Amino acid sequence: MSAHLSLIARVKRSGKYFLHPTSAWIASLLCIVLVSISEPMIPALLQPLLDQGFQQNSFPIWMVPLSLVGLFAVRGISLFIGQVAVAKATNLGMLKLRLAMFARLQDADLTLYKEQNASSLGNTLVYEVNNGSQLLVNSCMSLLRDSLTLVALVGYLLYLNWQLSLILAILLPSVALLMKVMSKRLYGLTRNNQSATDALAYVVEESAMAYREIRLHSAQSMQQNRFAQLGHMLSRINMKMTVAGAGITPLTQLFSAIALSAVISVALIQSQESGMTVGSFASFVTAMLMLVAPIKHLSEVAGPMTRGLAALERGLELIEKTPIEQGGTFRAKHAKGLIEIRQVAVRYQDDLPWALNEVDLTIQPGETVALVGSSGSGKSTLANLLPRFVEWSRGEVLLDGVSIRDWHLDDLRQQFAIVSQNVVVLNESLAVNVALGQAPDEEKVLKCLMAANLGDYLKTLPDQIHAMVGHNASSMSGGQRQRLAIARALYKDAPILILDEATSALDNESERMVQDALRQLQRGKTTLVIAHRLSTIEAADRIVVMEKGRIVEMGTHASLLVADGAYAALFKIKQSGLAES
Numbered sequence: 001m002s003a004h005l006s007l008i009a010r011v012k013r014s015g016k017y018f019l020h021p022t023s024a025w026i027a028s029l030l031c032i033v034l035v036s037i038s039e040p041m042i043p044a045l046l047q048p049l050l051d052q053g054f055q056q057n058s059f060p061i062w063m064v065p066l067s068l069v070g071l072f073a074v075r076g077i078s079l080f081i082g083q084v085a086v087a088k089a090t091n092l093g094m095l096k097l098r099l100a101m102f103a104r105l106q107d108a109d110l111t112l113y114k115e116q117n118a119s120s121l122g123n124t125l126v127y128e129v130n131n132g133s134q135l136l137v138n139s140c141m142s143l144l145r146d147s148l149t150l151v152a153l154v155g156y157l158l159y160l161n162w163q164l165s166l167i168l169a170i171l172l173p174s175v176a177l178l179m180k181v182m183s184k185r186l187y188g189l190t191r192n193n194q195s196a197t198d199a200l201a202y203v204v205e206e207s208a209m210a211y212r213e214i215r216l217h218s219a220q221s222m223q224q225n226r227f228a229q230l231g232h233m234l235s236r237i238n239m240k241m242t243v244a245g246a247g248i249t250p251l252t253q254l255f256s257a258i259a260l261s262a263v264i265s266v267a268l269i270q271s272q273e274s275g276m277t278v279g280s281f282a283s284f285v286t287a288m289l290m291l292v293a294p295i296k297h298l299s300e301v302a303g304p305m306t307r308g309l310a311a312l313e314r315g316l317e318l319i320e321k322t323p324i325e326q327g328g329t330f331r332a333k334h335a336k337g338l339i340e341i342r343q344v345a346v347r348y349q350d351d352l353p354w355a356l357n358e359v360d361l362t363i364q365p366g367e368t369v370a371l372v373g374s375s376g377s378g379k380s381t382l383a384n385l386l387p388r389f390v391e392w393s394r395g396e397v398l399l400d401g402v403s404i405r406d407w408h409l410d411d412l413r414q415q416f417a418i419v420s421q422n423v424v425v426l427n428e429s430l431a432v433n434v435a436l437g438q439a440p441d442e443e444k445v446l447k448c449l450m451a452a453n454l455g456d457y458l459k460t461l462p463d464q465i466h467a468m469v470g471h472n473a474s475s476m477s478g479g480q481r482q483r484l485a486i487a488r489a490l491y492k493d494a495p496i497l498i499l500d501e502a503t504s505a506l507d508n509e510s511e512r513m514v515q516d517a518l519r520q521l522q523r524g525k526t527t528l529v530i531a532h533r534l535s536t537i538e539a540a541d542r543i544v545v546m547e548k549g550r551i552v553e554m555g556t557h558a559s560l561l562v563a564d565g566a567y568a569a570l571f572k573i574k575q576s577g578l579a580e581s
């Protein structure tokens with residue numbers, strides 16, 4: 001784990017995203033150097049002022065405002081430019097990191113979406129990256145600025161009186177040690193804090209997703225309790241983090257106070273003996289006192305740096321540790337549509353029963369095969385196997401004689417159009433949703449929408465095909481959404497069609513109309529249809545009956561009725577259901 005890496009290695013790992021533009025870094029480094037070396041100029045100006053300023057005619061008075069204002073003008077301009085330049089590099093780095101993370105979400109192995117929910121991914125990409133970048137860059141800059149200031153001031157002190165400054169040599173290593181110990185504890189706590197934040201965000205996501213169910217079942221207080229529990233946990237972790245972080249500052253300051261008092265006492269004794277001037281004593285003590293600020297800042301840098309690193313590392317782990325979806329190299333534009341499933345077994349988890357077991361099925365190009373069976377028998381799993389949404393552990397699946405694991409993923413998925421029970425709509429216009437992934441051709445979009453029987457719906461939209469269908473198409477009915485999916489399939493015009501209960505959300509009337517569209521869609525295509533309506537099943541070239549992950553019967557409608565097995569039994573139930581309604 002990254003906790004074992006040295007701090008420098010970790011900063012390097014996260015920092016590589018923030019190195020550009022180089023000009024911004026050069027500018028800010030120059031500014032930091034200017035600000036740091038100007039720091040001892042303040043006590044240095046004090047010495048001549050005190051030693052000579054009170055004697056007459058030693059130097060012109062106008063030099064005092066000139067040098068002071070000049071000094072602060074240089075510092076002010078440098079601070080300003082430095083800050084802007086650093087912000088530029090931070091924002092660019094953050095953008096780069098975000099783009100890399102989002103790109104990984106697009107090509108990640110599908111297991112990622114089982115392991116992480118939407119809110120935790122959202123947290124990583126939106127919140128943690130932002131937080132982490134700011135914290136890391138700011139704390140690195142502070143580390144640099146304050147160490148340089150410290151070096152400049154200590155250099156000046158050594159120049160004034162090198163013996164005294166040796167006391168500081170004891171102070172610095174003890175501060176460093178303290179920071180190391182404390183930041184280790186803080187890192188662990190920060191990790192806990194992240195997962196607790198994810199869990200909290202997830203409860204919110206859930207409440208937004210399932211608001212109807214929660215109200216209907218009066219589950220508000222249950223949700224409230226879950227949220228409260230997680231909230232309490234988060235607040236306990238935050239308190240621990242504060243305690244761990246807050247301890248560092250007073251401890252270092254205590255060390256500094258001890259060192260300072262020792263130096264001042266020794267300096268006073270020395271000055272009495274050696275006749276040090278008031279000016280040099282005052283400037284020595286001023287420089288000493290000015291040391292307190294950078295020491296204080298340095299003592300505070302461990303907390304934000306640790307938190308920033310932990311936040312960025314979460315994103316880096318997403319980029320570096322998430323496996324990439326592995327496709328093959330076989331490329332083909334249009335498949336003929338020959339599907340061979342050989343002795344395939346699928347299991348979603350090691351401790352679950354087989355969702356598919358020794359399934360053997362060959363579908364000829366242009367053939368329409370209907371899958372029937374009770375719910376949970378593995379029909380959807382079989383359909384999801386083909387575009388590799390589900391992986392098999394035994395057997396082989398071939399398309400046009402090539403294992404689908406050898407197919408290039410883009411080309412493989414280009415061969416399928418899928419209409420299923422749950423239709424997901426992007427928060428985009430109707431046209432973009434129909435042409436999904438391609439630049440919409442308006443005429444074609446309109447034609448597909450009409451064929452999918454969405455003409456009436458289209459009339460209700462003032463913006464027509466450019467209407468925004470909104471956040472998961474909550475403004476559309478289930479049937480309208482399903483017809484949108486059919487329009488999408490028509491637009492894609494892929495050689496293989498998978499219909500997984502594609503008309504389940506439609507009423508009889510609209511189903512009859514959509515059936516025409518579906519029949520057109522099916523023409524000349526290899527089709528796998530999972531249907532609950534007898535008419536669709538009867539029209540298929542072949543019917544495959546599934547039970548508990550196995551194929552138990554296969555044949556035409558007529559031959560299966562003659563065989564009087566599982567299909568005949570299902571058929572009788574369906575028919576009596578139809579007769580009743």
Ligand SMILES: Nc1ncnc2c1ncn2[C@@H]1O[C@H](COP(=O)(O)OP(=O)(O)O)[C@@H](O)[C@H]1O
Nearest residue numbers: 348349355373374375376377378379380381382
């Ligand atoms: N994502 C999943 N994780 C775990 N088990 C699953 C998952 N999807 C389906 N299953 C299980 O696999 C079996 C077959 O499911 P499925 O193929 O959806 O059946 P059908 O479509 O015939 O109703 C069921 O027992 C179901 O609980």
Ligand SMILES: [Mg+2]
Nearest residue numbers: 379380381500
């Ligand atoms: Mg299903």
